[in-house]
Amino acid sequence: MFLTYEEAVAWIHARLRLGIKPGLSRMEWMMDRLGHPEKHFHSVHIGGTNGKGSTVTFLRSILEEQGYSVGTFTSPYFEQFNERISVNGKPISNDDIVRLVNVIKPLSDELEQTELGGPTEFEVITAMSLVFFGQLSSVDIVLYEVGLGGRFDSTNIINPLLSIITSIGLDHTAILGDTHEKIAFEKAGIIKSGVPIITAVHQSEALQVIKKKASVENADCFVLGEEFLVLNHQSIANGEEFDWKMGDQNWSCIQISMIGKHQIENASLAIMAAHLLNDKSQFVIDSTSIRKGIKKAYWPGRFEVINNYPTVIIDGAHNEEGIHTLVREVKKRYHDKEIHIVFAALRDKKLDGMIQELDAIASQITFVSFDFPRAATSKELYSISLSENKTENMNWETSIEEQLVHLRENQVLIITGSLYFLAEVKPKLLKLLETM
Template sequence: MFSTYEEALEWIHSRLRLGMKPGLQRMEWMMEKLGHPERRIKSVHIGGTNGKGSTVTFLRSILQEAGYSAGTFTSPYFEKFNERISLNGNPINDEDLVRLTNDIYPLALELEQTELGGPTEFEIITAMAFQYFGHVQPVDIVLFEVGLGGRYDSTNIIYPILSIITSIGLDHTAILGDTYEQIAFEKAGIIKPGISVITGVKQKGALEVIQDKAFSLKAPVYHFGKEFTISDHKPLAQGESFSLETVFQNFPGLETGMSGKHQAENASLAVMAAELLNKFYSFLIEENHIRTGLKTAFWPGRFEILSENPLVVIDGAHNEEGVAALTAEVEKRFADKRKHIVFAALADKKLDEMISKLDSAADRITFTEFEFPRAASAEELYEISTNSRRHLYKDWKGLIETEVLESGKDSVLIITGSLYFLSEVKPFLLNLLKDKKTII
């Protein structure tokens, strides 16, 4: 058993050695031993390739504005591990994390002695979330973000009151399949009999897979672009403005605090979810709650402007679709500026397509690397690039310090790639900018 936060965290991270183990049997076994805390939770299940975290944040912010206590389970964390289990946007405290780890630890030891084998890191964290919201800190509603895929994801033992599938992209293809339809099949695994599903999926084949699964389970489907549509979209200095029409109500002139057209779309998914919670599940959510919730919602590392002078942006574009959204936003917002991109990524991503898009958007691009088991080397990234002004710099701290010092008023520094990379970059950058008194 553990007496300190550091001991608990070390044990949790030690489970990474087990990798990923598909199947829900270990989760079901642990829930049985814990008295099924997952059955005590009213939940919304959010899957998809991109936009899960932002959609969770928008919906959680709306629910808070309406006066509800909202738990969230998300991954990965950005600044501190505790973020993965949060209440009203606040990470659980260290004491609760130790308590939860001690609840799960003996079960993990016992499970290792069975034919199912020991639980993975993600299974342990998921079990901790169920235990926390089911037995330790009950709340009005919990928003569970899928970790990977959907069908065999550890979170998929819940029976939610609402499901959301944000988007489909070609990510984790070695595990989920290498076509949109195959990936959609895995994502659609979170759809439950009779439970409404909201989706932002746009590819025809992938959408048909989701529709077919929903139809077979008699689950109503609300499609972006059909049952709810965006119009009058325009970027703001910080965020987006758009009007939204749903099957229930019109919302002219909504605003978000997060930037990018994709964030307007993520916000529309959250509003549609709030509408369904209001109409069918007795959540008293009014228009002013929606407007304020969207405007005040914040999710770190998503086109986040850390400084205006010098202009520094971080964005966790870690797959092809994410990079496409980033480059489109960069071209739109910073057309009159020279764009220097710093990029580090995990080696198991489709790097060629990502780097090709970044090459096209960058006036200059520098590839770097960071300490992480699956991280690509700076050399690997550099060799893929065809940009005539590409550079290689292994020491990311030295690179960023130099770039911040040399950035001019006619340029923008964009640091992007793996969220694991950005989680290290952000606190370093904030300290650097604070020292130079340039932080906004």
């Protein structure tokens, strides 16, 4: 029995030692013992390589604008562990965390003694969320973000009203496969019998895998660029603007406050999801709520402009697809500026391709270390870079502080890489900027 929040979270994080154990057998065992809380709420399941968190945020904002109470399960957390399980964007309380851990730990101990073995950290947190939404709260709907892959991800225990696959990229290839087709097969594992699937996947071989799975499951498939369209996209000062079209419905001048072409795609998925939910008798979502919700949506650490004078941006570009998107946006918005980059990443990413793209746009690039089990060292990152203007510093705080002091009007500081890194950086960065 845990009495304090600190003890409960420490026990959860200690489960990291078990690594990743694909499969649903442990989740099924726990759900059976808990009385199947996953069957007691409506849900939407969101998978994909990049864009999951933003899509969750767009859809949550739409539903909240309509007046619904919305639970979310997301990862990783950005500022506070509790935000993994939230209601209307507000993380659950420390007391809730303690209560949930005290429900799951006895099951974990018992499971440890079986041939299945003990649950991983992610399985524990997923089980906690299912208990919370299924037994302790009364939200109207829960948006579940896939942790890794889809087919064997612990969130795949739910039976949603609809599913979304945002994108396919070559990430976690050691686990999911080394081609778009193989990764699509894993992501498509969230498609369930008769449950509509929405996707923005564009690679032909990956899209065919998703369509085939949807056909087998008799699930209606809605593809961005086919069943619904994004038209007339233009970047505006504080976001993006676009038209959205599906059949004879044509909505013009929809605005979002998140930056980047990729966010237009994520927003379009959320709009399509809102339309499908609106077709369900238990949900009513009008066009005003969609427009207002989309514009209000905010997700930290995604091309987030922290400061304007001087310009400081943080972006969780943690894989090749994310870096490519970041670079494209920087070239479009800051082509006339000197770009200074601070970068930290996990060792198990495709670092050579990521760093090569950053080298190409950076007037100066600094590689730093941060405290995380899988983090690459600043020296490892530095050795990969081919830039003539590169430095490395094990202490990211010192490096960023120095950069801020010397940053000029014609320069932009971009702090990017692992979301775990940015979660450490953001609160301290804000304090530094307050003192300048």
